[in-house]
Amino acid sequence: MKFPYLKVLIFSISLFSLVFSFGILTSTNLELDGNNNNFIIPNSNQENYLEIQTDSLKDTLNPLYLLNEASINFNIFKNESLLILPFFTSKLDIESKSGPFSIPKTAINSKNKLLAYGCCSIILQLNNSSSVYAYRRDSSYSANLYIENTKFFGKKAIKEYKLNNGYFFHTIISKDGWFVGTGGSNKAQLNKYLEKLSRNIIKKGTITKNDMAKSNNAFKKYGFGHFVVKSPEGYVGVNIYNNKKSKSTVFKMKDGEYITIPNYPKYYQKGSYKIKKSDAISAAIYIAAKDKTGFNRRNIMIYDVKRIDNLTKIKIWVSNDNGKYSKTKNLGKDNVIYKKKKTSTKSIPSAPNKKYIGEAILK
Known part of the structure; x- marks a missing residue:
């Protein structure tokens, strides 16, 4: 015809x-x-x-x-x-x-807003001295990811951050077991405020609903995003704000639990994980890659943290979320720089595979 x-x-x-x-x-x-x-x-x-x-x-x-x-x-x-x-x-x-991207219809919520901004923090609680943290960066542009040994409110720590298009810290892990994660609007005022807020939380040693309310007000003023703080005892404070909706909670994690903290309240997840053939690091990669938000997916940074006596060992890994588990198509990657050594994008494997970056020993 x-x-x-x-x-x-x-x-x-x-x-x-x-x-x-x-x-x-x-x-x-x-x-x-x-x-x-x-x-x-x-x-x-x-x-x-x-x-x-x-x-x-x-x-x-x-x-x-x-x-x-x-x-x-x-x-x-x-x-x-x-x-x-x-x-x-x-x-x-x-x-x-930087490569192809696929936006599935399932990435659109009831308000018809595209879930495009999907940076995500993940916490796996293994026991009272061991945790695995992960951070997935979502962005249309590449940026060197810097991981450095630093001092955070007088405490030895490591920090992951980027500088391209402005300073933005993603993850902070201290020697005595504090963890901080952020994502959202790429505005220096917001990110610096959240860093200051987390310092104040660590200084007083407790996480309260009022702390989460402060972060929520900051998100309302500057845009959207997520903020999470975890204490050495396993108490967690979470705040997510996006499109006039928010999720805020403070609770104590149990051994074997995980939480996923994206930039969208609806897609916050809390559950239990079972490690069969894979270890906790692979579980963190899988959980990060399965998160439903975001289509400009890039690196997944993984931190395997163990506190032993008076020191903390942090093994650092990287993987690339190529969209396999979220049914998107992503080829974006970022260089990782740790101890002045660059891990180039060409050497970063796609999930579920991973590449070892190095180890930080805080003592």
Whole structure:
């Protein structure tokens, strides 16, 4: 069966894709408009090339009438106004210089907001002297991840942070067993406030609901994100804020429990883990990779912490979340720098595999 207007259709689609020819967009600010069910792509100064492919279109892309099961590529460029694409499909596949990204329909919550900003902290409580912590960075841009020995409120500690596009600390682990994790808005004021708040919590030695309320107010002021603090005794304070919704809790973890703290209250998880063939490090990688939020997934940093007498040993590992367990497609990776030694992106394996970075001994 012949389609006499097929050539016209193909030409129209090509013409449509050339309308936006004023620059280049990034994928970081993709969101779904709540009124029209449209993907909105704001302007961006970052230089990434995007190719957006929509599959199984079942409606009209004005002014074109598309056949069912059509697969069409659009080259999207920066314009002075917003670019709106109707959304009639189960997923959007995005390709940029750093690799392809897939946005599944399941990544959209009831408010039609794309769960794009998915940095995530994970805690596995093994026993009163051993824990495994993990941090998954989600971002459209690469950044060197620095891990350094430092002092945090007078306590020996290690800290993971990045400097590209501004200072942002991800993880702090002290010699005496305190843990701090943050994620969310890339605003220096917010991150520095959370670092100061965690210092005050550690100074007084207890975690309260009022502490979590303070972090929640900061998120309301500056954007969104998560904040988690864990004491040496296993008490945990969690706060997550996003889109006028929050999750706040203070409790004591039991041995064999894990918690997942993303930037979205709805996807906070608490449960028990069972280690069969895999160890706790592999379990942490799996839990981080299974988290449902975020599509710009990059490194998973893992910290295996054991307190022995008067010292703390921290073995550091890295893995890359390539989207295997979340049904997304990600090729973004970050260099890791520890003790002036760089672990390049080329050497970082995809989950569930991991690469050993080194060991920090705090004594």
